[in-house]
Amino acid sequence: MIIFLSPILILATFATQFPEDFAWGTGIAAFQVEGAWNESGKGMSMWDYFQEFPGRIRNNYNAKVAADFYHRYPEDIELMKKLGIKHLRLSISWPRILPTGLIDSPNPEGVKFYRNLFGALLNAGITPYVTLYHWDLPQTFNNFTDKSTWLNKDIVFKFNDYADFCFKNFGDQVKFWITFNEIKVMAWVGYGTGLHAPGRCSPNFGSWCKEIGGGGNSSTEPYIVAHHAFLAHGYAVKTYREKYQKLQGGKIGMASSSTFALPYDNQNIDDINAAHRAVAFQFGWLTDPIAFGRYPEEMSSIITGNRLPNFTESESEMLKGSYDFLGFNYYTTQYAQHTGIPGINYISDPRIKTSAFNKTGNLIGPFTNSWWVNAYAPGFRDHLNWIKKRYNDPDIYILENGISCWGEHNASIETGLNDACRVNYVHEYIMSMIDAIVLDKIKVKGYFLWSLIDNFEWADGFDGKFGITYVDYAGNLTRTVKNSGYMYKALLEKLGSSS
Numbered sequence: 355m356i357i358f359l360s361p362i363l364i365l366a367t368f369a370t371q372f373p374e375d376f377a378w379g380t381g382i383a384a385f386q387v388e389g390a391w392n393e394s395g396k397g398m399s400m401w402d403y404f405q406e407f408p409g410r411i412r413n414n415y416n417a418k419v420a421a422d423f424y425h426r427y428p429e430d431i432e433l434m435k436k437l438g439i440k441h442l443r444l445s446i447s448w449p450r451i452l453p454t455g456l457i458d459s460p461n462p463e464g465v466k467f468y469r470n471l472f473g474a475l476l477n478a479g480i481t482p483y484v485t486l487y488h489w490d491l492p493q494t495f496n497n498f499t500d501k502s503t504w505l506n507k508d509i510v511f512k513f514n515d516y517a518d519f520c521f522k523n524f525g526d527q528v529k530f531w532i533t534f535n536e537i538k539v540m541a542w543v544g545y546g547t548g549l550h551a552p553g554r555c556s557p558n559f560g561s562w563c564k565e566i567g568g569g570g571n572s573s574t575e576p577y578i579v580a581h582h583a584f585l586a587h588g589y590a591v592k593t594y595r596e597k598y599q600k601l602q603g604g605k606i607g608m609a610s611s612s613t614f615a616l617p618y619d620n621q622n623i624d625d626i627n628a629a630h631r632a633v634a635f636q637f638g639w640l641t642d643p644i645a646f647g648r649y650p651e652e653m654s655s656i657i658t659g660n661r662l663p664n665f666t667e668s669e670s671e672m673l674k675g676s677y678d679f680l681g682f683n684y685y686t687t688q689y690a691q692h693t694g695i696p697g698i699n700y701i702s703d704p705r706i707k708t709s710a711f712n713k714t715g716n717l718i719g720p721f722t723n724s725w726w727v728n729a730y731a732p733g734f735r736d737h738l739n740w741i742k743k744r745y746n747d748p749d750i751y752i753l754e755n756g757i758s759c760w761g762e763h764n765a766s767i768e769t770g771l772n773d774a775c776r777v778n779y780v781h782e783y784i785m786s787m788i789d790a791i792v793l794d795k796i797k798v799k800g801y802f803l804w805s806l807i808d809n810f811e812w813a814d815g816f817d818g819k820f821g822i823t824y825v826d827y828a829g830n831l832t833r834t835v836k837n838s839g840y841m842y843k844a845l846l847e848k849l850g851s852s853s
């Protein structure tokens with residue numbers, strides 16, 4: 355326990371200045387933990403399909419069983435009670451409740467599963483924060499052409515129907531809704547690099563791009579996909595506000611991820627501007643549409659031609675202010691360099707090169723087991739300030755923050771439980787967030803540590819572990835709390851967690 359003393363002592367000094375109703379929680383997502391991929395009437399998702407292709411998931415792992423949360427959630431609720439965690443972010447699997455994706459043929463078993471799950475959480479004093487879309491689209495919407503999945507505008511209305519169905523069936527239990535998880539990743543990794551389902555990318559981008567039913571276009575499709583997701587978000591929020599919100603008394607928002615950026619050369623004005631633009635191309639891309647009803651000027655001046663779609667006037671009006679809070683997933687910061695030369699950078703200004711090293715060779719922070727993350731806690735506070743300034747001091751929920759540490763893949767339980775790397779990372783990041791709250795008066799309302807349990811890390815399979823609880827994937831899926839889990843428990847005891 356000695357190792358937890360210093361972080362907790364420091365945190366305790368803030369306890370008096372800390373918002374009492376702050377929501378300390380953890381997060382999971384349906385596809386990453388549930389398993390039971392074809393049980394009790396569930397339809398197939400595009401990830402169920404994608405994972406069948408050899409080589410697409412590291413070591414050809416699959417999530418057919420995953421952490422078996424579908425059957426073991428009562429045990430995981432006990433675990434949360436033991437750790438004093440009173441807020442859980444989780445997602446609904448669209449094809450589990452609507453196997454064809456459409457509301458005309460719901461799956462009563464799927465609906466019952468989520469009603470039981472939310473009920474059990476509430477009975478345990480745990481508030482559910484529910485994501486409607488954490489990437490597992492019904493496979494029925496995928497016909498492998500550029501007219502399907504999120505590329506077809508029709509999906510906007512299908513999603514709205516699905517969202518309406520969820521508000522109607524679960525709105526008495528769920529008071530916090532998150533429409534989408536990380537539209538940037540869904541668009542860029544699903545349709546830019548092709549490394550996530552549905553695996554689309556430009557045929558000349560890599561040999562894998564043509565593998566799953568045809569190619570794509572990495573320089574246009576991510577923008578189309580994101581455009582439809584923003585509209586789907588807008589319609590779903592409209593539906594919620596018009597039909598349910600007053601009656602049910604809940605809140606709705608979106609979870610956006612973004613890498614913060616510092617200038618590669620902090621004496622160079624072009625790099626200073628590039629650092630701002632790199633964030634505008636991420637958090638701005640995801641949030642300007644739902645805040646202001648348009649894309650960031652930083653983007654529309656650069657992504658020209660027909661690459662960045664337009665919102666009609668009425669769509670723009672609908673989107674403006676379509677959130678009650680901004681959800682933010684923060685993991686990392688990179689250096690941004692203005693090269694002036696167009697390179698391969700489909701989702702950012704193509705003239706920006708991002709790197710973990712700056713001009714003087716300084717490494718921003720240690721590399722982690724996720725290729726996209728260098729640990730850099732101060733960027734958390736900096737990014738929160740960026741959000742506060744651009745969006746006029748909104749309510750913010752940190753819907754994800756956590757780390758996949760080196761050497762945890764196939765680790766023995768002893769190694770897995772001694773996760774000093776995660777203890778340090780989480781402590782430093784939380785301190786940075788607390789600075790933003792206490793010193794910069796940023797209205798952060800909650801923090802959800804990713805993740806409650808080790809789970810299926812998408813293309814990394816079980817090689818990437820983010821859990822504060824070890825899951826024995828080589829054996830019988832037994833859960834054992836890691837040191838980071840006990841550190842979080844100690845933190846919650848000091849800073850308190852609202853009910």
Ligand code: NCW
Pocket residue numbers: 383386535536539543613683726754804811812820
């Ligand atoms: S894979 C991913 N993650 C992790 C995942 O477990 C969770 O479901 C996601 O919301 C942890 O948080 C998210 N992100 C993929 C990032 C891929 C590339 C990002 C590039 C940034 C420059």
